[in-house]
Amino acid sequence: MSNRARYACGSMDHALSRRRFLGASGLLGASGLLGGVASLPSKVAGAIPKNDYRVVVFNMHGGLSQLESWDPKPSTNTGGPFRAIATSVPGIHISELLPKTAKQMHHLCLLRGVNTAEDDHGKGAYMMLTGRRQTPAAEYPQVGSVAAKMLHDDQTGLPGHIIITPGGGGGRGNEAAYLGPKFNSIHLGGDKPPQNSNKPDAIAQEAEDRRHLLRRKINEQYLSQRRSAITDAYTHSYEQALKLMERREVFDVSKEPQAAQDKYGNSELGRQCLVARRLLENGVSFVQITHSNYDTHNDNFNFHIEQVGEFDLAYATFIEDLAERGMLEKTLVVVLSEFGRTPHINLYYGRDHWSKAWSVAMAGAKVVPGAAFGQTNKEGTEVVDGQVDHGDIFHTILRGVGVDSSQSLIVDGRELPIADPAAEPIWKVLV
Amino acid sequence: MIELDVTKSHVLHQWKADSALIACRFSPTGDHCVSTSQDNRLQRWNIADGQKVVLEGHESWVHALTFNKTGDQLVSGGCEGRLIWWSILEAQPKAIRTVEAHAGWIRGVEISPDGAMLVSVGNDQVIRLWKADTGEKLHEWPAHERHIYSAAFHPDGQHLLTGDLLGKICVWKLSDRTLVRTLDAATLYSPNKGQNAEFGGVRSLAISPNGNEIYAAGTHKGSNPFGAVHEPLLLRFTWADGALTKSHVCDGIPGGLLYRTVALNDATVTAVSGGSSGGILLFFNATQEKEFHRAGLPSLARDMDIHAAKGLVATAHFDQHLRISALFA
Numbered sequence: 218m219s220n221r222a223r224y225a226c227g228s229m230d231h232a233l234s235r236r237r238f239l240g241a242s243g244l245l246g247a248s249g250l251l252g253g254v255a256s257l258p259s260k261v262a263g264a265i266p267k268n269d270y271r272v273v274v275f276n277m278h279g280g281l282s283q284l285e286s287w288d289p290k291p292s293t294n295t296g297g298p299f300r301a302i303a304t305s306v307p308g309i310h311i312s313e314l315l316p317k318t319a320k321q322m323h324h325l326c327l328l329r330g331v332n333t334a335e336d337d338h339g340k341g342a343y344m345m346l347t348g349r350r351q352t353p354a355a356e357y358p359q360v361g362s363v364a365a366k367m368l369h370d371d372q373t374g375l376p377g378h379i380i381i382t383p384g385g386g387g388g389r390g391n392e393a394a395y396l397g398p399k400f401n402s403i404h405l406g407g408d409k410p411p412q413n414s415n416k417p418d419a420i421a422q423e424a425e426d427r428r429h430l431l432r433r434k435i436n437e438q439y440l441s442q443r444r445s446a447i448t449d450a451y452t453h454s455y456e457q458a459l460k461l462m463e464r465r466e467v468f469d470v471s472k473e474p475q476a477a478q479d480k481y482g483n484s485e486l487g488r489q490c491l492v493a494r495r496l497l498e499n500g501v502s503f504v505q506i507t508h509s510n511y512d513t514h515n516d517n518f519n520f521h522i523e524q525v526g527e528f529d530l531a532y533a534t535f536i537e538d539l540a541e542r543g544m545l546e547k548t549l550v551v552v553l554s555e556f557g558r559t560p561h562i563n564l565y566y567g568r569d570h571w572s573k574a575w576s577v578a579m580a581g582a583k584v585v586p587g588a589a590f591g592q593t594n595k596e597g598t599e600v601v602d603g604q605v606d607h608g609d610i611f612h613t614i615l616r617g618v619g620v621d622s623s624q625s626l627i628v629d630g631r632e633l634p635i636a637d638p639a640a641e642p643i644w645k646v647l648v
Numbered sequence: 649m650i651e652l653d654v655t656k657s658h659v660l661h662q663w664k665a666d667s668a669l670i671a672c673r674f675s676p677t678g679d680h681c682v683s684t685s686q687d688n689r690l691q692r693w694n695i696a697d698g699q700k701v702v703l704e705g706h707e708s709w710v711h712a713l714t715f716n717k718t719g720d721q722l723v724s725g726g727c728e729g730r731l732i733w734w735s736i737l738e739a740q741p742k743a744i745r746t747v748e749a750h751a752g753w754i755r756g757v758e759i760s761p762d763g764a765m766l767v768s769v770g771n772d773q774v775i776r777l778w779k780a781d782t783g784e785k786l787h788e789w790p791a792h793e794r795h796i797y798s799a800a801f802h803p804d805g806q807h808l809l810t811g812d813l814l815g816k817i818c819v820w821k822l823s824d825r826t827l828v829r830t831l832d833a834a835t836l837y838s839p840n841k842g843q844n845a846e847f848g849g850v851r852s853l854a855i856s857p858n859g860n861e862i863y864a865a866g867t868h869k870g871s872n873p874f875g876a877v878h879e880p881l882l883l884r885f886t887w888a889d890g891a892l893t894k895s896h897v898c899d900g901i902p903g904g905l906l907y908r909t910v911a912l913n914d915a916t917v918t919a920v921s922g923g924s925s926g927g928i929l930l931f932f933n934a935t936q937e938k939e940f941h942r943a944g945l946p947s948l949a950r951d952m953d954i955h956a957a958k959g960l961v962a963t964a965h966f967d968q969h970l971r972i973s974a975l976f977a
Binding site: 279291292293294297298299300383509510512513514515516519520522523524562564565567 | 667668686687688707708709727728752753771795843844845846847873874875876903922923924948966
């Protein structure tokens with residue numbers, strides 16, 4: 218059985234991933250991009266100043282129900298069986314499935330008017346992670362790659378873009394598009410360190426050092442005549458892997474006091490959150506944690522009890538922990554999905570795909586704390602105030618960590634706006 | 649006494665509520681049936697003429713219903729964890745007593761054979777026994793490691809059975825609440841690693857009137873549980889030694905799930921399947937692996953009750969209808 222989470226509806230997302238891989242490998246994607254860039258903003262980034270902000274994305278794979286989380290509609294025909302509970306912010310109520318998160322509401326900012334108008338898993342995920350609609354003419358970098366490019370300091374010895382997925386896995390992702398493979402993610406399987414990141418005992422350190430010396434010499438000889446962006450990326454990957462091996466303990470949650478481990482809960486997600494905190498502390502700019510699976514066409518409510526319950530403890534502890542350590546001021550934590558779920562409850566106590574009126578949660582950095590922006594109607598079937606989309610959210614994430622989202626990058630002499638020029642930050646949720 | 653012939657079952661009445669229905673139970677006399685719906689309400693239906701009276705008092709859905717033995721009180725258990733006793737025969741029934749009974753969903757309430765005790769079970773994994781007439785809590789004990797989905801008193805009045813998400817059925821001795829034995833119904837549990845999903849459970853428990861057989865209903869083959877890919881399954885155990893004697897599979901009902909099973913008599917056990925194949929009544933006996941009769945219903949059903957003396961079946965439907973079917977020609 219594959220360890221990768223499967224959608225209930227048999228989506229083609231994973232088949233698309235290979236196509237995305239072929240289209241985005243190396244820097245070649247840049248040549249196909251221009252067709253998708255309708256207009257260019259005036260500001261162009263020169264040398265990009267780094268800052269010490271961080272981004273964490275909780276990707277609620279499959280489509281978290283907004284009604285069972287951030288925008289409950291109790292005692293309505295669409296509300297389902299769960300009640301709304303008060304939070305630490307008077308007047309803001311969330312689902313009773315999130316009692317611990319409710320106590321952290323003063324750190325959170327809810328976007329309750331999200332309308333992305335895309336009910337396909339793969340396309341929805343692409344939009345939420347790139348801030349743009351997928352087109353055959355262009356490939357855009359995901360938020361993790363952009364954050365790594367704009368925020369990460371290579372001197373940390375750790376990669377700037379890490380994605381933690383449930384179960385096994387490992388290896389590298391392919392999300393950087395025209396930014397180049399340097400900004401692709403390193404994947405962690407579950408709560409384990411990167412695959413093959415420990416030196417086998419049979420290899421002596423002296424032999425290892427000699428091996429790398431030889432590799433570097435041969436590399437230098439080759440690069441002196443045939444250097445390219447691709448060979449640079451290759452060299453970078455090798456050196457980054459070596460640095461990562463030296464810092465392998467950062468991924469080891471057993472180094473944390475037992476009390477901290479207990480606080481996050483005995484779940485894979487809890488351990489992943491603890492790994493994420495350690496990565497942030499050690500300078501990693503972007504961490505994405507996938508929590509799976511919310512594609513609950515059937516038995517939505519039983520499943521959300523289990524899954525949101527697990528999320529509540531780990532997430533609330535993570536937010537509280539960052540706040541107590543003073544890290545939340547510089548860390549933006551975003552909870553998103555590819556879409557929400559239908560207000561209509563189907564035959565099987567399920568909810569289906571729904572992108573017209575759903576929610577995203579943010580916390581920390583430059584986002585207004587203790588707020589709810591946007592509103593849906595009584596039964597949650599449409600946005601009635603504060604409507605935003607994936608493009609607006611992408612801008613807001615970047616602005617939330619001090620990045621001017623209206624600027625462009627220069628790639629192969631071309632100006633490429635880092636966020637969709639047709640969208641803009643949600644200024645009301647930014648301080 | 650009506651001569652039953654389940655092969656002649658047919659819908660007698662259908663009455664519409666204001667929201668999709670969840671559960672239903674007949675009163676002991678069979679004069680009324682009470683249903684629950686997704687708008688958190690209960691409906692009392694008069695079987696003779698379909699007259700409806702709406703009851704309000706829960707803040708959530710109600711999956712659990714039981715009448716007292718005299719039929720003048722109904723107890724409902726909601727997903728907010730609340731038990732409500734209703735004066736169900738009054739023109740406009742009132743809540744006599746409200747007890748905040750469980751943390752989280754109540755999934756089952758049952759009245760003991762002598763009518764003295766009420767049991768409630770749910771997501772907090774605790775079994776609670778109550779005095780049926782006063783609502784006084786008699787006993788409570790943590791009983792399962794996962795959500796308790798169902799409960800049933802044995803007709804001997806000495807034992808209680810409870811079933812959970814993992815397919816574990818516990819037999820408890822009521823006098824001292826000790827665990828007598830467990831029955832393995834794990835085939836009703838479909839964990840799915842690919843979806844990181846836990847699914848299934850002993851959705852319903854029933855016991856034959858003579859007390860010799862135990863029935864556990866639910867679903868199996870959950871290859872894509874959150875896409876509604878699973879099939880109905882009824883397990884039959886002997887009371888004497890807890891042995892599994894039959895796994896009643898139901899061919900040709902993809903997406904089916906048995907929401908409830910009820911022993912019609914010592915020879916026949918009935919179950920209702922909901923899911924993507926619609927609502928189906930299934931009738932099983934001890935000699936055949938598969939059902940000996942199935943009757944399609946007009947819409948997906950989510951619960952069922954039987955009034956054996958009157959030969960009636962009530963079914964609660966997604967299309968907001970309560971349907972009353974006859975088990976005779």
